[in-house]
Amino acid sequence: MTSATAVRDQPVTRDEVVDTALRLIEENDISALTMRRLAAELGTAVTSIYWHVGNRDALLDLLVERLISDLGNVRYAGRTPRARITSLARQWRLRLWEHPHLIAIAHERGRIAAMFAPMQQALAGELAQVGVTGTKAATAIGALQFHIAASVVMERTASRGPSAMVGDPAAWPASYGDPALVAALSAPVDYPAVFDLGLSALLDRLVP
Amino acid sequence: MTSATAVRDQPVTRDEVVDTALRLIEENDISALTMRRLAAELGTAVTSIYWHVGNRDALLDLLVERLISDLGNVRYAGRTPRARITSLARQWRLRLWEHPHLIAIAHERGRIAAMFAPMQQALAGELAQVGVTGTKAATAIGALQFHIAASVVMERTASRGPSAMVGDPAAWPASYGDPALVAALSAPVDYPAVFDLGLSALLDRLVP
DNA sequence: ACCTGAACACCGTTCAAGT
């Protein structure tokens, strides 16, 4: 936790409010973003934040818009269209994972679509190369987008709790016939592996 | 919103606290569950709730445990193992969807595993019939569980915001070569279809 | 064993008043 700016000579700006709010969220989590704490961090009265951004809800909208405009495109590569789509999806997952708090907020506000806009167009280009267009391409894009967003949302939420196990060994009879299964289920979830498995299964279906 | 019980002759019980808390959440959402509102609904002082359940966090734990013990098993059918697994997955999705608020809480608390325990054992039985056991079965169970939980979490969160579109038509150049794609992308997400697509792709991979 | 009111340290937000 950085110490609050005690006094300030410059007026606060809207961008500065957004910057500081982002910092508070990324250093802690969304619950650290209170209007009073934000004001303390900025060295102003709470009420002056209301002048700049309206209210807390509008501030959250601004944070999401900032995220969207910061995301931009992502580097990806591969020899075949399928390899490029795989690379693209993995890169987007990693990129979103840098802002897990924000993507949860974006999701709640129905802004996931806008967030993925650059990815959609790159994906549409790759799909067109393998002859997938129109509603089929839309389905593929929707499914991949869902898979990526879900992976980040699920891993993020789970990582706040106890290390998420898939299974609870105690729920299985001690005499259960497949001890290797029970043992494997009690390991922590390997999210990247689950992601890759789902991705590759989807691509088998979606990319001819 | 039901009117609060004005006076009461019986002592409050822990179960009654949990019941009322569940009702508050399911009739509204998690933000409706405040200790003060709960007390008003029960017709007691706020502080007496603390005597029964500890604090708000412990109450949320109790709600999740209640959900888990209420879930139990689910009916499913089908001629082939694959059909039965598909039916099982769909039924679990529907079942969880009856308690979207609670499953978000369960997920945050790392209790998804316990929630899915009955499903895991049914699934293990079906997988064994097609020769999938051990770590392979654990992977399959983990992937299916992730898919079901993600579907509910994503659809639930999205449904609080504006009707989620996959794509924003305005983000595409008006001259884009595939208008059918752009049009299809701007329709609301069909979550059951996305769920079934992902499920069937996973099963192609996981069930021989 | 169960309940109570008072108190504390927080929230978001509005408003009238300042420069």
Next chain:
DNA sequence: ACCTGAACACCGTTCAAGT
């Protein structure tokens, strides 16, 4: 144009005191 303090209606939680 920008900032301020006071005030309101909320939170969760603790505690000493009641029966």
